[in-house]
Amino acid sequence: MAFIYDEPSHTFGEYLIIPGYSSCECVPSAVNLKTSVVKYRKGEEECPLTMNIPLVSAIMQSVSNDTMAIALAKEGGISFIYGSQSIESEARMVSNVKSYKAGFVVSDSNIRPDATLADILALKEKTGHSTVAVTEDGTAAGKLVGIVASRDYRVSRMSPDEKVSSFMTPIDKLVTGDENTTLKEANDIIWDNKLNSLPIVDKNGTLKYFVFRKDYSDHKANPLELLDSHKRYIVGAGINTRDYEERVPALVGAGADVLCIDSSEGFSEWQKKTLEWVRGKYGDSVKVGAGNVVDREGFLFLAESGADFVKVGIGGGSICITREQKGIGRGQATALIEVCKARDEYFERTGVYVPVCSDGGIVHDYHVTLALAMGADFIMLGRYFSRFDESPTNKLNINGSYVKEYWGEGSNRARNWQRYDLGGGAKLSFEEGVDSYVPYAGSLKDNVAQTLAKVRHTMCNCGALSIPELQQKAKLTLVSSTSIVEGGYHDVVLKDKGLSSAE
Numbered sequence: 001m002a003f004i005y006d007e008p009s010h011t012f013g014e015y016l017i018i019p020g021y022s023s024c025e026c027v028p029s030a031v032n033l034k035t036s037v038v039k040y041r042k043g044e045e046e047c048p049l050t051m052n053i054p055l056v057s058a059i060m061q062s063v064s065n066d067t068m069a070i071a072l073a074k075e076g077g078i079s080f081i082y083g084s085q086s087i088e089s090e091a092r093m094v095s096n097v098k099s100y101k102a103g104f105v106v107s108d109s110n111i112r113p114d115a116t117l118a119d120i121l122a123l124k125e126k127t128g129h130s131t132v133a134v135t136e137d138g139t140a141a142g143k144l145v146g147i148v149a150s151r152d153y154r155v156s157r158m159s160p161d162e163k164v165s166s167f168m169t170p171i172d173k174l175v176t177g178d179e180n181t182t183l184k185e186a187n188d189i190i191w192d193n194k195l196n197s198l199p200i201v202d203k204n205g206t207l208k209y210f211v212f213r214k215d216y217s218d219h220k221a222n223p224l225e226l227l228d229s230h231k232r233y234i235v236g237a238g239i240n241t242r243d244y245e246e247r248v249p250a251l252v253g254a255g256a257d258v259l260c261i262d263s264s265e266g267f268s269e270w271q272k273k274t275l276e277w278v279r280g281k282y283g284d285s286v287k288v289g290a291g292n293v294v295d296r297e298g299f300l301f302l303a304e305s306g307a308d309f310v311k312v313g314i315g316g317g318s319i320c321i322t323r324e325q326k327g328i329g330r331g332q333a334t335a336l337i338e339v340c341k342a343r344d345e346y347f348e349r350t351g352v353y354v355p356v357c358s359d360g361g362i363v364h365d366y367h368v369t370l371a372l373a374m375g376a377d378f379i380m381l382g383r384y385f386s387r388f389d390e391s392p393t394n395k396l397n398i399n400g401s402y403v404k405e406y407w408g409e410g411s412n413r414a415r416n417w418q419r420y421d422l423g424g425g426a427k428l429s430f431e432e433g434v435d436s437y438v439p440y441a442g443s444l445k446d447n448v449a450q451t452l453a454k455v456r457h458t459m460c461n462c463g464a465l466s467i468p469e470l471q472q473k474a475k476l477t478l479v480s481s482t483s484i485v486e487g488g489y490h491d492v493v494l495k496d497k498g499l500s501s502a503e
């Protein structure tokens, strides 16, 4: 007879945290959200890859491209670039992130020296930027011959036909940096010379970037940004159990810091083979997570197969219809609690700590704190990130409200058959995800700041200043359905809804 669990499985929304004692030192600004991403011998060595915040963005077309990866790394987390695209284009996205130099921007206002003041004014109107690079061919990658800034012309006193070459600041009067200039050095040059911008040119005099005075302050405004040893942003990438022999070398070559096998169900020989291949070719130098699993056995299987982290979650994603279609899955909270216990048991036995990622099903910000308290080292989110400016999808106005598109990897739109393939290959026989809209929510930076402010506050309520401390101290309780109702506002009429809805 089939094994039947005695207890039902539960979701995040069925749990609450019971506050513990907090001392005066326990303030949100003192909370450290640093967390480990890949396995290590805890107590004996440092974790080789950590994040400054416990959030990663989902391996999905509608979530994680290079723009998202840069924005999230600025805040201290990691994006996993989606794998349901050609190897070349995934590798290109990874290399775009790695070659992005924080604070170094490619000029978007460029003009030729024989253009006129009228052209400058039109360009300023179009781009909104007052610093214009004058290059021989008028492109962002042309030979720099000068710069025009607002102080170089007076519209009221000059003819609109006046040539740019006659009023620009020419190259021999400009201070420039070369390709080896670091952001810190660029900033020092800007301050020492009282500049607003510093052009960076290569040895042939070709314009490469601008560093702007204001961008350095932005850079300083991201104290948690996640950088590698060469000061490049850290980025992850999704792989599958089919074309890994070609995809992994391309992604590693492009500079991916961590990979993750993207699969709806990870307790499989396919994952073991993929992990073994990566270990055989690269040893421990390439980091690769695996999943998804929802129980102890699944975790132990992947940990023993060599996974650097294990991802938990089947059927809980907001766009997911796997449970309806196939009847597989488990309440995310129950799955996570069981897997985290297995992780601790594995650590006791082997001395190796394999981080756990809770994937999918985060609806409210406090679910992040719950997942951490239940033992997750970090959380993967799809819907959450899809709502921001930085996600790759269209922003639309539907009936007066702004929305963004968000679709599942198992939907007909994404057709990520490798994620769902059980050996049939090269097609999706039925959908496991939907195509949807989510309310547009603005910038990643503002939203992540608010979410993490809540996480930090709740951690203080538990007397915890770090994630491991939260996991040790947190007390969780299941709540009844009546007390869930009690948790929202109740028995009052919201002013903006009007009294007519009071009856």
Ligand code: IMP
Pocket (backbone or CB within 6 Å): 058, 059, 060, 264, 313, 315, 316, 317, 318, 319, 320, 321, 322, 359, 360, 361, 362, 380, 381, 382, 383, 384, 407, 408, 409, 410, 411, 432, 433, 434
């Ligand atoms: P969300 O944060 O609740 O939106 O869940 C995102 C997670 O759902 C992803 O990280 C995947 O694990 C999972 N997922 C993505 N696409 C699909 C799909 O089409 N069907 C089922 N699960 C999906």
